[in-house]
Amino acid sequence: MIDNKMNRRRFLETVVVTVGAASVVGLSGCSGDGLNEPIQVGEVNSDPTMSMQYFPQSVASGDPTASSVVLWSRLVDASVGGDLPVIVQIATDESFNNLVSQFNWQAMAVSDGCVKVKFDGLSAYTTYYYRFIYQKDGESFSSPVGRTKTAPAAGDDVAVKFAYVSCQDYIGRFYNSYLKLLDEDDLDFVVHLGDYIYETTGDPQFQVQNGRSINFDDQAGAIELGSGDNVFYAAQSTDNYRQLYKTYRSDEVLQKVHERFPMIAIWDDHEFSDDSYGATATFFDGKQDETNESRKRNAEQAYFEFMPIDAGSSGSKVLNVDQSQLFPNTRIYRDFMFGKNVHLMMTDFRSQRPDHLIPEDAFPGTIAVDEPTIKLILGTQGIPFAAVSGSLMPYININDANFSAYIPVLIGVLTQGYMQAGLDAATAQAKATEKVNGNLAGPIVNDLISQYNASVPAAQQLPLIADAVLAAMPRGLAYALVGKTQLFGAVGSRYFVVKDTYDLLAGALYAFNSGSQDALGIAQELWLKDKVLGSPARWKVIGNSVSMNSLVLDLTNPLFGVPAPFNQKFYLNVDHWDGFGQKRDELLGTFAAVPGTILLSGDIHSSFVGDHGQGTIEFTSTSVSSGNLKQLIQGTLASDPVLSQIPGLGGLVDNANALLQSANPKLKYAETGMHGVAIVEANADTLTTTYYQLPADAMFVSMYADPAQALSLMTETSFTVDSAGLQSV
Template structure:
């Protein structure tokens, strides 16, 4: 596969595009982008992603005609030019080029720009049909061999359109101190309107209204998400490093099917997955590998290597809770090639920190001590059958041989400073990661894990329809009592994380928004946890990094 460590405002626009201006950089967090004009060619915003020391990937989607809607297959091929500049006014253009937007790629275009200066902020824009796009801001990674003072990421996951507004994106867009935003999966959801959440709790209906199955369906759903003003602002302000989880395909997806896929009634699974992947790579600022997967590696000087996993394309089917098959060495979550790639990358890394983006939790967690009346709602949050819950077999807990091999690799080779970054579970966690949870804390952990909560997707209080931090408190207390390596757990908040990495420590600051159903939700710091270099343990920090 293509491995990144091997690969050596405001602007004047024509009148038709003035209403498509994005949130100006440095604006207050309460400002919002204007709705795009119907005739504007850049209705879906602009984006950058996958920063390298010498380059970055640029993205946009052009609407060349009124009927050239996402998924329509309509509209003429259109030439699109792009520019990258060292200044907002584009007096110092450092790179330029052209691409063609056509129906074959749903009129999306990408430009893989190289020849840029490391650790540098740039501005970019596209031009089509005589109209300039809004101006975007992006940033390259530190050069190989460079000891950067720090690197800072926004961290998000699980953004369900129908569950609320994407205020966490807006708050991240308002920050000027981020090197990139890491999206850990579930960028969108496949459900029909009113399935998740129930119809009476839908904040805003998505499109199409039915469950998405075909290429056109997935393209339409991606297009809807790219009209969200908060998403547009985030994408225009920071490069986004994205990986997928299951809902980019279907709930609890595996290589041969999904919990939310009925063969026959919903067609062939391989065709559905291929359609979902095609739409994802069209609409997201991501470089696909030659295998059509999102596992890849990015480097940030000598400070951090970021290993991103694909835990849906190669995994075996989830096993029923209590089946005894979670420990079967013949079953895999990662696939052999990806696990070998990860182990080799972690071992040869010379960076101060090894960051691993894993879409599902790697820490061992038992839920059996949770009060019985909360097991069903908790299973619903996790997308699991509600008849009982001892472990979540969609996580690494359901594929223990892969986890044992990976964690033993860290232990046997004394690979330190490994931090797993996780989404999926709609809760915030700070965990030590022991080789064997049963022996913790008598044996030292081999890594740590920071899990961020959802942008909007339902938490336990949403499922129970009760006030936050009421019914969840006994469940959180029971989980921590039964899992001593879990140092903190918030089952109710929605928001985002900010991960700050220095040579001395890696710290996750957790932020929560006031109300996911409020377009203008405020944001507040909740907790901070850090891992000091050489410890493989999490500890509470006094406050967020300034």
């Protein structure tokens, strides 16, 4: 829900200051609607006292262009409250002797004290220093001094060096990976590809408790998850999301990263909710409708308040971000030019994407693709139906009069199953009635009838559908064949889906409705294609929150000794681009037509290098601190009642790097067990990406007091792209 005090539509204003037009003490900002009235300030001391008390989240800068940058801080004074006057200074030296501009503004209570000022008219490729000043009782108090840098001018042939990062869970973990960035003083900027915060405060599936924790002040406004001793909470109210940003930004190392480098950021899912699409979350795996536009807007509001992102129109003095600019009208995709060598395009994978192709509440026995459709799809590829029919299931139309006696029994059995899964009796019966409809897989119908027969006297038992009858029935793709074995769940829906049958399902859906894979939305997709095809830069760098590399776990090798039905190829995660394979191929086809296209991605908590062909290379960087992919695979498999039966599970997970590469020849490098950051250096001839990675256990203890310890544990792996292609350095 939107807080009552937010009934005023505008919740944050980023003022645009043109250097030269606002470089004198005493210039006041006024929004024109009463939200920001003119303010009076006194003379600024030449050496104000630095105070974290008033600026507890320090400072940040972001979205640098050749002439502008956004500056951010948060000003609070518990003894005063309300709106507070603040002075923003920007200079070309750290002592502020060469003051470029000074601007008076207000930190508004309605924005939780957050202040964002965009300075325009700056010099290209220039380092600036900035600070925020609060005056009280005749004294001047300063934020820490921040350093930022504008982009080189268009056409300038200069080398560009930047880092990119993602996934920085705070709960039980430390940001030792960031110590590498603090050791690199010559970065031009830092790209954050999402999961800057995590919406949960103690999810036992991936968050550990060791002293770094968050307890929501507004617990009543949060979502309660888990049960018993494992109860934890997810952010829902504006206050919840704000508290996450305030706590994360209290970390001293993260503060220093923001103080030193401008950041260009996009969100992924955890800034709102795990594996979300649009305004819909997935905590309950289909047991209830989780679409919540108010929660989505609360999350976006806090993001725009706390992140140094230029979210408005530079055509006005004040960049207003109000409710009309939030979901479903949000736009965070944007691009940046860094001279003639780097054109950075940042995308949004979450806001407009459709639902996952397999619903979390899909009934395993439902036929997702029938025989006529499969024949049609295979026919376009020249593949005979007989080549795949053996891997499909015979199905019946349960609504046929011949099977009417089965309907009440199936509804009864499924009702009990849904109640055991946590639904109340009425909801369970309604869900069962919904699912016992249309084409159902004969073998699964027989399994349910067998369950019923085992619970009643012989006289009440129903005959199973005879093998001879099933043999004469058409064959189709049931959800069970893609790995959906439970009534509710992410396995077989978002994770660990059977590759071959999923490809068939996705292809069929795409053939009849290409919108089923419009992950970027039509407007953003057209924008991205236009930017890539029209870019004059040597390197067209696309920032994706999720990877386009295909991640397949191939368990078909007889040497592994994996028995049926587990000896198959599995997509690890179809919440990613593996879930939208046809659309991915279409986009990669566009990128292939443009030399020098580079993809940067995150989210999967692993490092990968993928060669998509035709010169398109993808670098996926691992998490700053969040649990690595090996740990996530192990946890998912161990907790699933079916997949946990795979023999030798531990050994397979230990060899995940090799298994992923063997299943995908385009994957040239894989590391699924470490944390870290990546640094990119680009010039007119080459683009080099270097991964700096720490062991998994290095995240559980702070190395802030001894950065050399963290640096000594880091491994370094580099790859270069030039006119000859991709090479390992």
